[in-house]
Structures are given as structure tokens and as C-alpha cells.
Amino acid sequence: PLPVLAVVGRPNVGKSTLVNRILGRREAVVEDVPGVTRDRVAYEAEWTGRRFTLVDTGGWEVDARGIHLRVAEQAEVAVELADAVMFVVDATVGATDTDEAVVKMLRRSGKPVILVANKVDDQRAEADAAMLWVLGLGQPWPVSALHGRGSGDVLDEVLRVL
Numbered sequence: 298p299l300p301v302l303a304v305v306g307r308p309n310v311g312k313s314t315l316v317n318r319i320l321g322r323r324e325a326v327v328e329d330v331p332g333v334t335r336d337r338v339a340y341e342a343e344w345t346g347r348r349f350t351l352v353d354t355g356g357w358e359v360d361a362r363g364i365h366l367r368v369a370e371q372a373e374v375a376v377e378l379a380d381a382v383m384f385v386v387d388a389t390v391g392a393t394d395t396d397e398a399v400v401k402m403l404r405r406s407g408k409p410v411i412l413v414a415n416k417v418d419d420q421r422a423e424a425d426a427a428m429l430w431v432l433g434l435g436q437p438w439p440v441s442a443l444h445g446r447g448s449g450d451v452l453d454e455v456l457r458v459l
């Protein structure tokens with residue numbers, strides 16, 4: 298079986314856009330309205346000649362109710378089944394209480410976590426990414442999933458831990 302990389306984070310931070318960037322095709326559903334990717338969706342991916350299973354998830358909400366609770370559960374299951382996790386944060390918003398709660402869940406999991414500071418569309422926004430050191434997950438990797446900026450560097454790092 299291939300190693301498994303799970304992509305988790307709040308709704309609308311750009312998880313599915315990042316998944317499509319990694320796949321090199323538009324397969325994951327991207328939506329401006331939060332909460333569209335409700336379940337775990339697994340894809341076969343490849344980077345620098347190494348194949349792995351890439352799992353997109355719905356967002357993880359702390360005060361999850363109803364469908365959101367299901368989404369949260371799916372994210373936790375995805376982490377449990379993963380060998381490594383990409384935790385995506387919207388660098389233009391910064392760390393929210395929800396992000397902090399996700400960090401706790403990720404710590405409990407004991408899985409290697411790569412912190413993706415997404416929506417860093419230009420050099421100027423890199424200062425936003427640096428703010429995410431406060432999450433205590435080590436280096437935030439500045440990425441623009443939309444434009445591809447930084448995505449190769451973070452994938453190289455992912456493959457070091459996967």
C-alpha cells in the first residue's frame with residue numbers, strides 16, 4: 298500500500314485547491330462556500346517519482362453540529378489513517394481558535410504535521426505566513442495553492458517525513 302497524506306484544516310482555507318495543485322488536475326471540488334467537501338476523498342498522487350495516496354477532507358469545526366460534526370469526524374478519521382498530515386491555514390486570516398483546536402487534535406494523533414500557510418499569493422504576504430509560528434508546529438510553509446507558489450518546496454518537505 299502507498300503512504301497516505303491527509304490534507305486537513307478549516308473550511309475554505311484552500312485544501313481542495315491544494316489537492317488539485319498536487320494532482321496537477323482539477324478533480325477535488327473547490328467552492329467559495331465553506332463545507333463542500335464533506336467526506337474524505339482519496340486520490341493517487343505522485344511527486345518527484347514517489348507515489349502516495351492523497352486524502353482531501355471537509356473542514357474541521359470545533360463547535361461542530363449536524364453535518365459539520367460528520368465532517369469533523371471524517372477529518373479525525375483521515376488523520377488516524379494517515380502517515381503524515383498537511384495542516385492548511387489561511388495565512389491572510391491568521392490563526393483562529395478553530396485552528397488552535399485542530400492543532401490539539403493533531404498533537405494527540407502523534408502524526409508528523411506539515412504546516413501549510415496558504416493564500417500567500419505574493420512576496421508581501423509572506424509576513425502573514427511567519428505569524429503562524431505561534432501555532433507551535435514548526436516552520437509554516439508559504440504556499441499559494443491557487444497560483445502554485447511554494448507548492449514544490451512544501452511537497453519536497455512532505456516527502457521527507459512521509
Ligand code: GDP
Nearest residue numbers: 308309310311312313314327328416441442443
Ligand atoms: P477548502 O474548503 O479548504 O477545500 O477550500 P477550497 O479549495 O474549496 O477553496 C476555498 C476558496 O479559497 C476558493 O474560492 C479558492 O479559489 C480560494 N483559494 C484557495 N487557495 C487559494 C490561494 O492560494 N490564494 C487565494 N487568493 N485564494 C485561494
Ligand code: MG
Nearest residue numbers: 312313326334
Ligand atoms: Mg474542500
